[in-house]
Amino acid sequence: MKKVQVISEFSEYVSAAELPVEEKELLTKAEAAAKTAYAPYSKFKVGAAVLLDNGEIVCGSNQENASYPLGLCAERVALFAASAQHPGIRITHIAVTSSSKNPTAPCGACRQVMAEYESVHKNEMQILLKGAAGKIIAADGVKNLLPLMFSGKDLNG
Numbered sequence: 341m342k343k344v345q346v347i348s349e350f351s352e353y354v355s356a357a358e359l360p361v362e363e364k365e366l367l368t369k370a371e372a373a374a375k376t377a378y379a380p381y382s383k384f385k386v387g388a389a390v391l392l393d394n395g396e397i398v399c400g401s402n403q404e405n406a407s408y409p410l411g412l413c414a415e416r417v418a419l420f421a422a423s424a425q426h427p428g429i430r431i432t433h434i435a436v437t438s439s440s441k442n443p444t445a446p447c448g449a450c451r452q453v454m455a456e457y458e459s460v461h462k463n464e465m466q467i468l469l470k471g472a473a474g475k476i477i478a479a480d481g482v483k484n485l486l487p488l489m490f491s492g493k494d495l496n497g
Protein backbone atom coordinates (compact mmCIF):
# COMPACT_ATOMS: atom_id res chain seq x y z
CA MET A 341 0.00 0.00 0.00
CA LYS A 342 1.16 3.54 -0.66
CA LYS A 343 -0.41 6.89 0.04
CA VAL A 344 -0.84 9.16 -2.95
CA GLN A 345 -1.42 12.89 -2.70
CA VAL A 346 -3.08 14.88 -5.46
CA ILE A 347 -2.30 18.58 -5.44
CA SER A 348 -4.88 21.11 -6.58
CA GLU A 349 -3.68 24.53 -7.62
CA PHE A 350 -5.61 27.70 -8.29
CA SER A 351 -5.11 31.45 -8.17
CA GLU A 352 -7.08 33.80 -5.97
CA TYR A 353 -7.78 37.35 -7.07
CA VAL A 354 -9.01 39.98 -4.63
CA SER A 355 -11.25 41.48 -7.31
CA ALA A 356 -12.01 41.32 -11.03
CA ALA A 357 -9.91 44.46 -11.51
CA GLU A 358 -6.79 42.25 -11.19
CA LEU A 359 -7.81 40.04 -14.12
CA PRO A 360 -6.85 40.40 -17.78
CA VAL A 361 -9.55 42.34 -19.64
CA GLU A 362 -10.84 39.30 -21.60
CA GLU A 363 -11.45 37.35 -18.38
CA LYS A 364 -13.00 40.33 -16.63
CA GLU A 365 -15.43 40.70 -19.55
CA LEU A 366 -16.28 37.01 -19.45
CA LEU A 367 -17.20 37.32 -15.76
CA THR A 368 -19.38 40.32 -16.59
CA LYS A 369 -21.19 38.18 -19.20
CA ALA A 370 -21.65 35.39 -16.65
CA GLU A 371 -23.11 37.92 -14.20
CA ALA A 372 -25.55 39.11 -16.85
CA ALA A 373 -26.46 35.47 -17.63
CA ALA A 374 -27.26 34.82 -13.95
CA LYS A 375 -30.09 37.35 -14.30
CA THR A 376 -31.70 35.04 -16.90
CA ALA A 377 -31.80 32.07 -14.51
CA TYR A 378 -35.10 30.27 -14.12
CA ALA A 379 -34.75 29.36 -10.46
CA PRO A 380 -38.18 29.73 -8.84
CA TYR A 381 -37.58 26.80 -6.48
CA SER A 382 -34.07 27.36 -5.12
CA LYS A 383 -34.01 31.12 -5.79
CA PHE A 384 -30.28 30.58 -6.37
CA LYS A 385 -29.34 32.19 -9.67
CA VAL A 386 -26.17 31.05 -11.42
CA GLY A 387 -24.66 32.36 -14.65
CA ALA A 388 -21.97 30.84 -16.83
CA ALA A 389 -20.12 32.21 -19.84
CA VAL A 390 -17.98 30.02 -22.09
CA LEU A 391 -15.25 31.53 -24.28
CA LEU A 392 -14.32 29.56 -27.39
CA ASP A 393 -11.14 29.47 -29.43
CA ASN A 394 -12.95 31.26 -32.27
CA GLY A 395 -13.70 34.21 -29.97
CA GLU A 396 -17.39 33.37 -29.54
CA ILE A 397 -18.96 33.58 -26.09
CA VAL A 398 -21.90 31.33 -25.18
CA CYS A 399 -23.82 31.96 -21.96
CA GLY A 400 -26.13 29.88 -19.83
CA SER A 401 -28.06 30.06 -16.59
CA ASN A 402 -29.59 27.43 -14.34
CA GLN A 403 -33.00 26.16 -15.46
CA GLU A 404 -35.18 24.50 -12.85
CA ASN A 405 -38.34 22.43 -13.09
CA ALA A 406 -41.29 21.58 -10.84
CA SER A 407 -39.96 18.04 -11.14
CA TYR A 408 -36.78 19.02 -9.29
CA PRO A 409 -34.20 16.55 -10.67
CA LEU A 410 -34.87 17.71 -14.23
CA GLY A 411 -33.28 21.10 -13.66
CA LEU A 412 -29.87 21.84 -15.14
CA CYS A 413 -26.96 23.90 -13.82
CA ALA A 414 -25.82 27.06 -15.57
CA GLU A 415 -22.46 25.52 -16.44
CA ARG A 416 -23.98 22.60 -18.33
CA VAL A 417 -26.54 24.80 -20.08
CA ALA A 418 -23.65 26.96 -21.36
CA LEU A 419 -21.27 24.09 -22.18
CA PHE A 420 -23.88 22.05 -24.05
CA ALA A 421 -25.09 25.11 -25.96
CA ALA A 422 -21.49 26.00 -26.89
CA SER A 423 -20.84 22.49 -28.17
CA ALA A 424 -24.14 22.39 -30.08
CA GLN A 425 -23.67 25.80 -31.67
CA HIS A 426 -19.91 25.49 -32.33
CA PRO A 427 -19.18 21.77 -32.63
CA GLY A 428 -15.53 20.84 -32.29
CA ILE A 429 -14.35 24.33 -31.32
CA ARG A 430 -12.11 24.36 -28.27
CA ILE A 431 -13.30 25.89 -25.04
CA THR A 432 -10.63 28.14 -23.57
CA HIS A 433 -12.44 29.59 -20.53
CA ILE A 434 -15.58 29.20 -18.47
CA ALA A 435 -16.68 31.87 -15.97
CA VAL A 436 -19.25 31.05 -13.29
CA THR A 437 -20.99 33.49 -10.98
CA SER A 438 -23.82 33.55 -8.45
CA SER A 439 -24.97 35.41 -5.38
CA SER A 440 -23.06 32.97 -3.18
CA LYS A 441 -20.79 34.45 -0.50
CA ASN A 442 -17.83 32.42 -1.75
CA PRO A 443 -16.66 31.89 -5.35
CA THR A 444 -19.30 29.67 -6.99
CA ALA A 445 -18.18 26.05 -6.85
CA PRO A 446 -19.42 23.99 -9.83
CA CYS A 447 -21.14 20.73 -8.84
CA GLY A 448 -19.45 17.41 -9.56
CA ALA A 449 -21.61 16.73 -12.63
CA CYS A 450 -20.59 20.04 -14.22
CA ARG A 451 -16.92 19.33 -13.46
CA GLN A 452 -17.29 15.99 -15.25
CA VAL A 453 -18.84 17.72 -18.27
CA MET A 454 -15.91 20.18 -18.34
CA ALA A 455 -13.60 17.14 -18.26
CA GLU A 456 -15.34 15.65 -21.30
CA TYR A 457 -14.77 18.73 -23.45
CA GLU A 458 -11.18 19.12 -22.25
CA SER A 459 -10.56 15.52 -23.20
CA VAL A 460 -12.21 15.60 -26.63
CA HIS A 461 -10.66 18.97 -27.55
CA LYS A 462 -7.28 18.07 -26.03
CA ASN A 463 -7.29 21.48 -24.36
CA GLU A 464 -7.52 22.46 -20.71
CA MET A 465 -9.90 25.31 -19.95
CA GLN A 466 -9.42 28.10 -17.49
CA ILE A 467 -12.19 28.05 -14.90
CA LEU A 468 -13.08 31.40 -13.29
CA LEU A 469 -15.31 31.30 -10.22
CA LYS A 470 -16.91 34.32 -8.58
CA GLY A 471 -19.56 34.85 -5.93
CA ALA A 472 -21.30 38.03 -4.88
CA ALA A 473 -18.16 39.46 -3.28
CA GLY A 474 -15.09 40.41 -5.26
CA LYS A 475 -12.87 37.39 -4.61
CA ILE A 476 -12.25 35.23 -7.69
CA ILE A 477 -10.73 31.78 -8.05
CA ALA A 478 -9.02 30.84 -11.32
CA ALA A 479 -8.06 27.22 -12.01
CA ASP A 480 -6.08 26.11 -15.05
CA GLY A 481 -7.78 22.89 -16.07
CA VAL A 482 -10.52 20.81 -14.47
CA LYS A 483 -7.83 18.50 -13.05
CA ASN A 484 -7.55 21.06 -10.27
CA LEU A 485 -11.23 20.63 -9.38
CA LEU A 486 -11.76 16.95 -10.15
CA PRO A 487 -9.00 14.52 -9.24
CA LEU A 488 -9.37 10.93 -10.53
CA MET A 489 -11.78 12.12 -13.21
CA PHE A 490 -13.53 9.58 -15.42
CA SER A 491 -12.98 9.78 -19.16
CA GLY A 492 -13.85 7.96 -22.36
CA LYS A 493 -10.46 6.21 -22.12
CA ASP A 494 -11.68 4.41 -18.98
CA LEU A 495 -14.42 2.74 -21.01
CA ASN A 496 -11.84 0.70 -22.93
CA GLY A 497 -10.45 -0.95 -19.79
Ligand code: THU
Pocket residue numbers: 379382384385386401402403404411412413414415444445446447450
Ligand atom coordinates in the same frame (compact mmCIF):
# COMPACT_ATOMS: atom_id res chain seq x y z
N1 THU B 1 -26.43 25.39 -9.64
C1 THU B 1 -25.79 25.79 -10.77
O1 THU B 1 -26.42 26.21 -11.75
N2 THU B 1 -24.45 25.71 -10.79
C2 THU B 1 -23.67 25.40 -9.73
O2 THU B 1 -22.46 25.46 -9.84
C3 THU B 1 -24.29 24.98 -8.47
C4 THU B 1 -25.77 24.85 -8.48
C5 THU B 1 -27.89 25.52 -9.61
C6 THU B 1 -28.68 24.25 -9.66
C7 THU B 1 -29.98 24.67 -9.01
O3 THU B 1 -30.80 25.29 -9.99
C8 THU B 1 -29.55 25.73 -8.01
O4 THU B 1 -28.27 26.17 -8.41
C9 THU B 1 -29.51 25.24 -6.57
O5 THU B 1 -28.73 24.10 -6.46
